[in-house]
Amino acid sequence: MIPLATEGNSTQRASVNSVHDTGWTGAAGDLSTFRQEFYRCVTARADAVFELVDAVLCADGPVRSLPELSLVGEHRRGHGSVYAALDRGRIDIVRLRRAVTAAPLPRAADGRLVLAVDITSWLRPEAHTCPQRMLCHTYGRAKDSHLMIPGWPYSMVCALESGRSSWTAPLDAIRLAPGDDAATVTAAQLRTVVTDLIDAGHWRPGDPDIWVVTDAGYDSPRLAFLLADLPVAVLGRMRSDRVLRRAAPPRVPGVNGRPPRHGGEFVFGDPATWGEPDVATDTETRLYGPATARSWNRLHPRLTHRSSWVAATGTLPVIEGTVIRLDVARLPSGAIPKPVWLWHSVIDLDAGMVDLLWQAFLRRFDIEHTFRMLKQTLGWAGPKLRDPAAADRWTWLLLAAYTQLRLARGLTSDLRHPWEKPTAPQRLTPARVRRGFRHLRTKTACPAGAPKPSRPGPGRPPGHRNQQPAPRYDVHIKTASNRQASKSAAPRPRRRA
Structure with a gap:
């Protein structure tokens, strides 16, 4: 077994050992093992991050905004924890990539x-x-x-x-x-x-x-x-x-000079x-x-x-x-x-x-x-995040969510709409597998702990404007791969060697 992380949520992480060996084999065991390893890859705010991914997998319909994910039954925390998980959560990307x-x-x-x-x-x-x-x-x-x-x-x-x-x-x-x-x-x-x-x-x-x-x-x-x-x-x-x-x-005998x-x-x-x-x-x-x-x-x-x-x-x-x-x-x-x-x-x-x-x-x-599944169904490009690091975390969370859909491909039933044609279990699309993930989730490992009672902060006093506006940045036009030297007056050849 991979050793448990010792940074953050140590008490709840120790309880993962009790559900590691559930007796499942095949695809179900692979899914349960990956969910536990994904939980260990989150080194800060692991419970909030884990339930955020479960909310993405169990939501009805496409993901339109992050606060609406807090209304999903599998997400037991408030809407503030959604953005806090992306802003202050930490993920071991190297370990998650290996998982x-x-x-x-x-x-x-x-x-x-x-x-x-x-x-x-x-x-x-x-x-x-x-x-x-x-x-x-x-x-x-x-x-x-x-x-x-x-x-x-x-x-x-x-x-x-x-x-x-x-x-x-x-x-x-x-x-x-x-x-x-x-x-x-x-x-x-x-x-x-x-x-x-x-x-x-x-x-x-x-x-x-x-x-x-x-x-x-x-x-x-x-x-x-x-x-x-x-x-x-x-x-x-x-x-x-x-x-x-x-x-x-081949070099012609008797010809001097550098060979071609x-x-x-x-x-x-x-x-x-x-x-x-x-x-x-x-x-x-x-x-x-x-x-x-x-x-x-x-x-x-x-x-x-x-x-x-x-x-x-x-x-x-x-x-x-x-x-x-x-x-x-x-x-x-x-x-x-x-x-x-x-x-x-x-x-x-x-x-x-x-x-x-x-x-x-x-x-x-x-x-x-x-790409279309990530953008249109899982809501990859929907959040209005400011920090690029938060965007990277959100990207990897959706990659972990898609991996769980792939591992659950042969475990879910076809919950089709009345106007949809029946599909064989091995031919289900990622969106149709996602419909049945809510029923499968209860049979897999769920290491996230229950939320603790908290009280929201006072926030900015009424009538006071923000005295620290966010800085504005220019758009970078060129990268190192497309920088070109000054253009010459000669016409550009049509052929490219």
């Missing part, structure tokens, strides 16, 4: 772990007293419309399932601070998550590599370079205007530079019709001492990988399909592995269901 990664995780069809990383934003456009806000990229309502709105961007890592599902397993969340390099922060975040997965026994020597799936906003070759010492393979989408290089040709480091160009937008693919597969799909995947081996970007490589010294590395082009006949929305370009950090792939890769990339979009 989340130690829980059972979904795997792909071949038994490997597939991690998806993406950035979602907590928008705070009018919160002038909130520090460390940045301009976050959002999509507008019009076609091809992009907006930059102040907020807090968070980088999240989730484990993906196989097949069509709205479930993922959130494992980590980090808020990007002004001046952070997104690629460096993401690489450090993935390194921590993968290390915790190895320590928890989810990966052992001899198992297939863990796949990390990214979108076009990430520099996949740079992530592969930074994580080269881990059992990780990176799969990322690339923009359709990229230009890669082939492997360097790069071969011919591979221009995504110019089919004349592609040549014959090394692997070509055709797959019939239900949603997309015939899907054609072609791959080219040993392609790499030509790196220069700029952007994220500006601080590099010496010779820049040659990061080889496999490029996959996916073409489908149709889209479910009826829009005209566009080709998808993928880059994988492993070379010499066969036809079966190419098919697994593009299917794994399609599963990356399941992370959008998790």
